[in-house]
Amino acid sequence: MALKITHDCINCDVCEPVCPNHAISQGIEIYEIDPDLCTECVGHFDVPQCQPVCPVACIPLDPEHEETREQLQAKYRRLVGIAS
Structure with missing residues (x-):
């Protein structure tokens, strides 16, 4: 399941640089996560890197993008170009 950033985001910019997939970018109002790029840091880290650095805890799982x-x-x- 991909993550998402809620409207509680304060645009502090701490989540974007820790994303290994470059899935986080500045949106029109708040930062956004591209679900096609978000792997919850699977393959890179044991836990998503954006969640613990967020000072307002506004990065929950996105129920609209459920993935095992x-x-x-x-x-x-696929993102890093490793053949299956």
Whole structure:
């Protein structure tokens, strides 16, 4: 399941640089996470890197983009160019 940033975001810019997939970018009002790039850091780290650095805890799981760990791992492999 991809993560999302809620409207509680204060645009502090701490989440964007810690994302290994470059899935986080500044949106029109707040930072946004591209679900096609978000692997919840699977393949890079044991836990998502954006959640612990967020000072307002506004990065929950996105129920509109449910994925299993296996699907996240496959997405990671595709993003970094590793053949299945």
